[in-house]
Amino acid sequence: MPDILVVATAPLGTLSRSSLELVAGAHAIRGPLGLGVTGLLLGTGPGLATAPQALHEHGVARVLRVDHPLLTVGESDAYLRALEQVARRENPEIILVSADTMGRDLAVRLAWRLGAALVTECSDLASADGAVVASRQVYGGRAVATLAVTRRPAVLSLKPRSLDAPAPDPVAGSVEDLSVELQQGELSSRVREVLREQSDVGLEDAQVVIGGGRGMGGPEGFAQLGELASVLGGAVGASRPPADSGWVPLTWQVGQTGKTIRPALYMAVGISGATQHVAGVSGSRLIVAINRDAEAPIFSVAHLGIVADYKEIVPALVAKIREMRGQ
Amino acid sequence: MNVVVCLKQVVDPELPAKDFAMDPGTQRQVREGRPLVISTYDENALEVALQLKDASGAGVKVLTLGAQAAVGDAIRLALAMGADEAVVVDDALAPERAGAEKARMLAAAIRRMGSVDLILTGCESADWVERVVAPLLAEDLGVACVTFVSRIESRDGAPVVRRMVEDGHHLVEVRLPAVLSITSDESNRPRLPKVKDIMAAKRKPVQTWAPADLVLTATSDPASGVEVRQVVVPERTSRCEFLTGEPPELVEALVQRLRDQKLL
């Protein structure tokens, strides 16, 4: 049976959450298109041993595995070459790639090399009349475009955290180890150094995110947000101005350019609510906005609004929560 | 070193919501009467190139696709900021073309320029946000590609690029020529032009090429077989409930709500 190839990774020792989201996307279109789903695991290290099991548990029976020492984190060229070789062997109809920092290039370059149709940064997948129908945000989140892919093969990249992870659906499965030809010398780029910026809770996976904007006035304000995040067991994010000004690491940026998040609680503090930012948080279950400016556009997407100076609210909130917990 | 920066002019992404409208014919944003600006990250890309010029005397050329009559402001600004020359591919249809199509034309234009060491683009365009141009350019030109780069720096004397990833940065060594897509950080905030450069910009060379001058060699066309079915502007209805009172009451009320939602 022709297949949907899901390109999965396990960089941190377990199957990545965005890989599971790809599985969800594949499940959404497999039935109507009459396609099977094959998982392809690329990488190296211990994660590759356990990850196939995680794919089986989510309804993916057939798993291909490429374990190669050059497939380390960030090595786009190596991944591309490996993926191209597998794709040429397998001839899948549809290839799903996560639009994370590596996958978003992989998808594009793979499509070019395979002569495939390409849709990037999809936020939803569906099917109609035998075609894949992808949705994606355009114009900084002001509009949503729906695109139909009528050609095969097709490569689609899926924006992380746009879909929920699929419910468990265990199947019996198999793992095939594949070998690929990779030479260090033929790679045109190489990661020399990995600079990890610490965050206790991954921003994308946090159930509570406290976001700060230009209204924080400087890096000091973010320390207060950090305290609030820590009592709530969450992470701190930021809109573009603080990241651009160097108040916080670039990796904290949430929005169209930064990360997309879908926490249970998103608290936007001193954030005006530019569409580019809102595009990355609109999937949050509860949005609380704290801003001095009652006219700030953030209030048009928030569920709960507080018009006040954050300095009057945040420390008091931290104290209150601590008090409730008897700390 | 020869650096080419690809710039695109877009409708001001900060346009008031009331003025944002879709043209059902082209499935693109209505441009008429709206201010046009250089797409956000393209300015950062230009800044990175200009920093290379300041540091090592690189030649900086800007390249843009668009109706010649419309792109004047963007080109003038880029030249005033410090680019040495500009090439305009006079293509009135550019705003309606898919990213892949534009990448193919840009690649052809870059090939026509001759020797180029570095090609910089914004990491995404402010309008369609496909993020395809940089990798497609690299494929088409057969050169290396690193995306979401914020700076070009050196480690032990060797140039490396700082690439933004989910949990930090990678310092990546890359073989030239290469295509880099540029994201913003505090090091590449676009500079203001000096007045004497604004004046001098009027005398800098601007070449205009017709699309017919370009030799498109790519055999692959990722945009074919993809059609825009519809573009919907979601209605945004405010559902915000404002808490009122003095700060202690506000905090009290907020805590209550968070408890109701089982978030505490």
Place this chain on the structure above:
Amino acid sequence: MDPLTPTREIYWNISQAGVVVMYLLAALALFACGHGIYQHFRMWRRGQPADRLRPIWPRLRSVLLHVAAHRRLLTERAPGLYHLALFWGFAFLLAGTVVVLIQADLRLPVMRGTFYLYFQSLTLDLMGLAAAAGVAAALVMRYLVRPPRLRRGILADGVILWLLEAILVTGFLVEGLRIAGTGDPWGRWSPVGHQVSLLAGLLGMGPGAIRGGHAFLWWAHFALSMLFIAYIPRSKLFHLLLAPANVYMRPLADAGSPRLVDFDRAERFGAFAFSEFSWKDLFDLDVCTECGRCSAACPADATGKLLSPMQVVLDLRDEMNRTRGASERVLAGQVVQSEALWGCTTCLACMEACPVFIEHVPKIVEMRRYLAMEEAVVPDLMAEALRSLEARGHPFRGAGISRTAWTEGVEVRSLPRGERGEWLLWVGCAAALNERNHSTLRALVRLLRAAGVDLCILGDEEVCTGDPARAVGNEYLFQTLARQNIETLNRYGVGKIVTVCPHCYNTFKHTYPKMGGQYEVWHHARLLAHLVEEGRIAPSAPVQAAVAFHDPCYLGRHNGEYEAPRRVLRAIPGVRTVEMSRCREGGFCCGAGGGLYWSEDRTGRRINHVRTEQAVQTGAQIVATACPFCMLMIEDGVAALEGGIRPLDVAELLDRSVDRSR
């Protein structure tokens, strides 16, 4: 000579040789003084041309007011009074010296009779006493009271006062000993000298001691006086000569604007070197007496920012004098710190406070011009505002509304739609693009329509007047925007303009006419006051509230309009006007001027918070203003302080009083 004619011998107890030595020393002192002046004159001449000599009469009038009558100095009562005493004291003593010269050198016998007794003896003696008392008070101020505006530890400041006092005291002693030594029958006409002569008697000084003491003190008095003369151009004493000239050459209108740059001619921009300032700007520097009134009035200085306007003047002055005006260092950035330059709100408080009319603000803007146009290095938020001005024609990056959003719910004609009106309402970006100010706009339109004013707007064809770009120092961008507006306005044949924003008003009034844009321009507060007084607007419903008016700097100090908004307030029944500690000429900026609405300087306190506190302290329920920028800043201050005071535009207040009666 008739012994009954009152007079005195001029060189009693001084030998002929002594007189010759005196003349030689006097010539030397005058040469030293003249040479010193010439050195400065050569530095001033390096500056650009400026026309400050005509018109004569209004200029003489301000000399009368501010030199003779000390009007500005007297805004601080005690220092003003003692300076007045020592000023007039020394003026009379100088006149007395001239009389002596006339008698001694021109051989004209003027020092005699009633004139001698009443003027040369009694008046001069009393004026000398007044001067001595004035100097003593100044010493008390400097060493005991020590107001913060006076810089500490400057040796020369003290030396000058002690020198003056020493000259006066030795003068009295010489006089007293002469009276004692000559047995002057008219001695009682010099009361202080007379007392000294009695003292000499009490001390049992014999004729020999008197003669010896007199000779010594006479030479001491003379030497100190010559030292004083030679010291004038080498110290802040220079202001004795320069201050009256500077008052004469004061800007008669539009004091806050920098000069218009001719971009067809200029090749470099802004004040990087002294030669780029006007000669008047360089002259200004030498006038400063370091009294510190400018910095004491400065909102940036008061809130702990790096800027002190006096320090800017002194940094420039010292560098100019050190390098004779040929400094190699860049003035903007190296001589004066950029951070100080970016702290200025161009509010003119410093210039209004300066007793010698130094023009700080145009110098600061001239230096900003170098930073903004030559270096293109501008603080980040201001840079974003400039970029937005360039791309969007307004400085409010991220404004999510259109220029005409405020017109919802009011009827107003639009020129671009082909509708016309006698008056153009110039809305301005600060009002149009910030929702807080929409109610002001709607109130104003309701009031003007009800008063039968035929009104229209430019809608989307309005672009920023360029005021923020000009204040930040980007004159090029300013002129680009200005030309665009003038072209639009002239194309529509606009004649009368009413502006909401004092910044727009100021630009229309003073700068556009120089660029070919001549319009009759009114600020809305003045038009409302006029209509109220004509009976065309009749406020009737009482607004029971104490209202403090915050003077917008570009309405008040920049354009002298303090009364119109207050007249509007007083016309509203129920309104009780109160004044803040700092109001009118002494008003305190909201913090937004000079492009500082886009400031990210977090040093010290925020100016708008301090201003809001001042409003709250009056106990008023409402703080009224007449500027959309002030409104945004004070609203922000109220939100931060939870001040319990409500900011409203005069138009909003007036509208309440009219509205409810309908």
